[in-house]
Amino acid sequence: MSDFTFWVIFSNxxxxxxxxxxxxxxxxxxxGAVGLLMLFARVSKIGWLEALTRGxxxxxxxxxxxxxxxxxxxxxALFGLEVSPWLAATLALTLWTSxxxxxxWRGCVESISRGQWEASSSLAMTYIEQMRxxxxxxxxxxxxxxxxxxxxxxxxxxxxxxxxxxxxLTKAGTMLNNATFRPFLVxxxxxxxYFALCFPLSFFAKKLEGxxxxxx
Amino acid sequence: MTYKLQFGELLPYxxxxxEGLLFTVVLTLISTxxxxxxxxxxxxxxxxxxxxxxxxxxxxVELIRNTPFIVQLFFIYFGLPALGLxxxxxxxxxxxxxxxxGAYSTEIIRAGVEAVPKGHIEAGVSLAMTKWEVFAHIILKxxxxxxxxxxxxxxxxxxxxxxxxxxxxxxxxxxxxxxxxSRNFRAFEAYFAVALAYLGLAIVMRAMLRxxxxxxxxxx
Numbered sequence: 350m351s352d353f354t355f356w357v358i359f360s361n362x363x364x365x366x367x368x369x370x371x372x373x374x375x376x377x378x379x380x381g382a383v384g385l386l387m388l389f390a391r392v393s394k395i396g397w398l399e400a401l402t403r404g405x406x407x408x409x410x411x412x413x414x415x416x417x418x419x420x421x422x423x424x425x426a427l428f429g430l431e432v433s434p435w436l437a438a439t440l441a442l443t444l445w446t447s448x449x450x451x452x453x454w455r456g457c458v459e460s461i462s463r464g465q466w467e468a469s470s471s472l473a474m475t476y477i478e479q480m481r482x483x484x485x486x487x488x489x490x491x492x493x494x495x496x497x498x499x500x501x502x503x504x505x506x507x508x509x510x511x512x513x514x515x516x517x518l519t520k521a522g523t524m525l526n527n528a529t530f531r532p533f534l535v536x537x538x539x540x541x542x543y544f545a546l547c548f549p550l551s552f553f554a555k556k557l558e559g560x561x562x563x564x565x
Numbered sequence: 566m567t568y569k570l571q572f573g574e575l576l577p578y579x580x581x582x583x584e585g586l587l588f589t590v591v592l593t594l595i596s597t598x599x600x601x602x603x604x605x606x607x608x609x610x611x612x613x614x615x616x617x618x619x620x621x622x623x624x625x626v627e628l629i630r631n632t633p634f635i636v637q638l639f640f641i642y643f644g645l646p647a648l649g650l651x652x653x654x655x656x657x658x659x660x661x662x663x664x665x666x667g668a669y670s671t672e673i674i675r676a677g678v679e680a681v682p683k684g685h686i687e688a689g690v691s692l693a694m695t696k697w698e699v700f701a702h703i704i705l706k707x708x709x710x711x712x713x714x715x716x717x718x719x720x721x722x723x724x725x726x727x728x729x730x731x732x733x734x735x736x737x738x739x740x741x742x743x744x745x746x747s748r749n750f751r752a753f754e755a756y757f758a759v760a761l762a763y764l765g766l767a768i769v770m771r772a773m774l775r776x777x778x779x780x781x782x783x784x785x
Binding site: 407408411412413414415416417419420423424425426427428429501505506508509511512519522523526531532533535536537539540543544547548551 | 568627628630631632633634635636637639640643644645646647648725726727728729731732739742746752753756757759760761763764767768
């Protein structure tokens with residue numbers, strides 16, 4: 350019965366870890382791109398656009414990620430769309446990430462003093478030019494630490510993709526547990542692998558935060 | 566052919582959904598109280614406790630903050646019985662939620678404690694108060710006041726995260742949604758309605774926490 354050595358479990362989890370990393374990267378990059386669009390809309394001072402983004406952010410920050418996954422995975426299938434676990438997971442994580450990250454970035458943009466907006470608009474810069482050449486370069490410096498910090502939440506969020514059957518680290522852990530009946534070992538290893546992925550990110554974020562405070 | 570939404574199909578299951586909502590609310594309430602209590606203890610240990618206690622809490626906080634909640638839940642529910650600790654799904658859910666919020670609130674409250682001016686501590690000590698009296702009577706309230714908004718949003722994040730307990734069959738709101746859609750096959754309607762229920766819960770909780778903050782720390 351005991352065909353599953355420690356090494357077999359470990360190597361299988363490690364193989365599944367690749368999917369966790371891939372999903373995290375895709376979600377983070379796509380979420381960042383959508384989040385940037387949201388940011389432009391959110392601080393645009395166009396009433397209806399701001400209201401729309403506020404609603405979007407409220408919905409994705411105010412409902413569980415698991416519910417968003419279910420809505421996309423089971424819901425869209427009813428409308429005749431074929432949704433694979435990979436697609437549903439990427440889509441849900443992208444939307445969820447964008448909602449959080451655009452709020453983080455909005456905080457950074459709003460910490461830039463009003464004078465910068467006024468000076469650039471007195472130079473007849475358009476909204477996009479103001480953002481591109483004046484505001485974002487300054488906001489970026491403040492944004493790095495919280496953005497890195499949020500990437501930890503994205504990595505942890507990918508664990509929920511296991512629920513809709515996407516085989517990443519958590520799902521692989523569940524499957525290995527079902528085959529080996531060694532839950533303590535399997536879930537310890539799964540937790541340690543997430544830790545190995547997330548701890549350097551949170552450590553780095555904290556370091557960046559400290560450096561930024563020292564520079565002030 | 567286009568699909569027609571039929572929210573009416575949910576009506577016969579309102580009782581089930583309401584029970585789920587109730588479980589989620591109770592789960593959040595109890596684990597918030599226990600978790601924040603744990604956080605206060607952790608913050609005290611990290612700032613005023615002996616070095617070994619501080620180190621234990623550092624490891625605890627980092628382990629929890631850097632692993633997904635669902636893995637913590639699976640570890641408690643499936644992993645701990647191997648060590649002889651068998652928990653029901655509700656017990657596992659309560660324990661996992663408390664441990665999770667405990668770690669985050671330790672870190673948040675610690676930041677508040679460290680923001681209290683040194684002079685206040687010295688003033689307390691000069692009145693012959695012990696370290697713990699200073700913590701309980703002088704530091705804690707100021708610390709909580711400073712970090713109340715951060716703690717409030719963490720409590721809401723944990724409430725939303727509680728949907729994961731459905732995966733060990735604890736009968737919360739998400740479990741109810743799964744149950745309903747397995748009966749009437751109206752997946753989108755069930756999940757959409759429940760997502761809105763969570764949204765409502767989050768908005769109500771935010772307002773309530775703000776109110777509690779105003780009551781506890783008047784003048785701010």
